[in-house]
Amino acid sequence: MGVCVRRGIVARVVVRRGGGRGVCRSGSGQHLPTDAFGGRSAEEVAANVLSNISTAAALRIIIAQEEGFGNECSEDINTTLTSNAIRSFLNEHPLRDGDETLGLMLKSDSQELRLAAVRAIEVRRTYMDEDFNWHKLRGAVGRRIDEGGSKLKADYLQRSMDSPDSSTY
Numbered sequence: 001m002g003v004c005v006r007r008g009i010v011a012r013v014v015v016r017r018g019g020g021r022g023v024c025r026s027g028s029g030q031h032l033p034t035d036a037f038g039g040r041s042a043e044e045v046a047a048n049v050l051s052n053i054s055t056a057a058a059l060r061i062i063i064a065q066e067e068g069f070g071n072e073c074s075e076d077i078n079t080t081l082t083s084n085a086i087r088s089f090l091n092e093h094p095l096r097d098g099d100e101t102l103g104l105m106l107k108s109d110s111q112e113l114r115l116a117a118v119r120a121i122e123v124r125r126t127y128m129d130e131d132f133n134w135h136k137l138r139g140a141v142g143r144r145i146d147e148g149g150s151k152l153k154a155d156y157l158q159r160s161m162d163s164p165d166s167s168t169y
Contacts, residue, residue, distance in 0.1 A: 051124075054132070055098025058124035059086055062116055085112040098124070 037045045066083040089108070095101045105117035 050128075052095065052098040054124040054128050055101060055120065056095050057127055058120040059090065059095070059116070061123050061127065062086065062119055082112045082116050085110050086116050089113055 032042060036042070063083045063086055066080040067078050089105060089110075090101075093101060093104060102117045102120055105113045105120075108114055108117075
């Protein structure tokens, strides 16, 4: 075993074969300190965000199923006990943690909320497995990073050109 070091930063442990030099097999070799996200990896933090998004999507899908697909433009919306219970619950308990929200719904006195929570557990899994476009997510993240970086650099360059003392930037 060895350590892959790039630019003086330990990136990962690598296996040396035949006593030869180790090779960093993937990634750029950048090291994210383990305390950056409270000991969690960036991927775990992103997974938590996506889990919350999938819960919100599942609850919205259930509301749409209850009220009828595509009736958003109709003046005669078909609300149900379940859709009203979910909306009322979310007004009182904004979704910040998907599992916590579903846990509270499962503990509710309302049968509609308990059943909706069980349904949401299944719907969010199905949505992420069958309907969520992972390829589109990767592209959207890349575009957002590229566009944001370009704008930030352009703004920085403009400020540095406008500054009478460019050494402040």
